[in-house]
Amino acid sequence: MTAIRVSGVTKRYGSLTALDSVDLEVERGEFFGLLGPNGAGKTTLISIIAGLVRATSGTVAVMGHDVVDDYRVARLSLGVVPQELAFDPFFTVRETLVFQSGYFGLTNNRAWIDEVLANLGLSSRADSNMRALSGGMKRRVLVAQALVHKPPVIVLDEPTAGVDVELRQTLWAFVRRLNREGHTIVLTTHYLEEAQALCQRIAMLKSGSVIALDTTRALLSHIEGVQMIVRARGVLPPSVLVHRIDERDGAIVLRLAQPADVGRVLADCAAAGCEIEDLEVGRADLEDVFLQLMADRAESERIPVLANA
């Protein structure tokens, strides 16, 4: 069964197309990443899934229930951690969670509320007024509010934006546990290392379109081999420069097919009398895939833009 099915979803705001015929399926039990630069349409897509925004065309179903026609069951199945830090200043943390629980039709939910509070490190602040909490604590409450009705599908929109390392670790430990217990998780984040570590499958959005959708492993395999960053005194020999893919702060970034090539590059540099000042070797990560995809897309988009000009 599909946890979230997005079919041909387009959203236009006047002449701006925020989402352009997006198709996407998230399977039950998956840990799914939704990545893209600012303005790519991630939050618009999440808002449509949550019923906060209505699609111009196309349909979305959560656990098989259409978010417009069958919104009751669709929304009961979904927990959303919004990006904006919102709170109700009148109430304490516990009151906030008891109300949120009741909105979803649940009573006698105290045991689960206590468990969520404990897992998010909020137990000692349960009776504090929301106004008295720090930004990080308020964000924890946002996460707790999304989980209070134990939704099978949990969407986290940039949950770790601007929060400290401790909360990030607490949050990910808890979300991983929920995923192991069968909850489907959809995550958007700016921290690509988080997505790489957590997500089984990733969709990359750019300018309202899905430009990549694959398993994290398959996306990483697009960039094979080893990445080597070399800072050298003197000119690198042509046999080394053929591997050059980028230049960062005066250092040359090389992509090599296999680890054995590292020795060859060093030998060629030594033979050419080029002295190596600094060296870094690593595997390609999601950030490289992301940057390459965004750059590829920019290249192909540049042509019609110039033609129109």
Next chain:
Amino acid sequence: MNTVDAGDRDRLVPAAAALSIASESGTGSALVSFRTLLAKEMLRFWKVGFQTIAAPVLTAVLYLLVFSHVLEAHVQALPGVSYTAFLIPGLVMMSVLQNAFANSSSSLIQSKIMGSLIFVLLPPFSRWQLFGAYVGASVVRGIVVGLGVLIFTVGFAPPAFAAPLWALAFGVLGAAMLGTLGLIAGIWADKFDQLAGFQNFIVMPATFLSGVFYSVNGLPEFWRTVSHLNPFFYMIDGFRYGFFAQSDVNPWISLGVLVCAFVVVAGIALNLLARGFKLRQ
């Protein structure tokens, strides 16, 4: 009624438990949703009761002190009724109406501006539940403030309560009418300024010019006709009938006008909620 207790969780995988909740979304949980939103809306004004209850009661008492002192000897609005006695139900109803409007409108605009409206938009509320909870809490606040005004003013001129059921009917229906208008204003307004405009240029003049401080029968013909076009006049007049069994207009006519006006504004509010006007883009 759907509940998740510790025992259930031990037996079920959480996601499966949640699914069973989702699929059993019967009337029980819908009632809990409604009750919770109503309770939250009531607790919201109760927690700032100094501002939402005590302040309007004080304002009304000051009106009574000033106007009754100045006009008691000069004005008799209804036969056999002193001006102070006449003024009390008017002030009570004016407070009921203004506070019912203030409750739903300020709750909505605050949660819009704070961004916390999202917590009401994410759960599966129907338009009827949203309407019932916001208007219901407005009625409660209106009645609580109205009772407060009554308690602090009865000493000046003990009321007759000649037809208390009429007073109750007009009090509740009038509060529901203004709570609904507040709901519409709160949905429509994007900032406090717009809401203040609605309140100061529509609600305030309409309540002041509805016969709170005078009987419209004492007005020149033109202004009497104008007053009869103001739905607020029928609310005040009908409410006052509950105290003295006398009124400018037959209370059944007033009730008919009020019910019709309520049906129209409720229809507009429910339509806005169903369309997600300014709530869901």
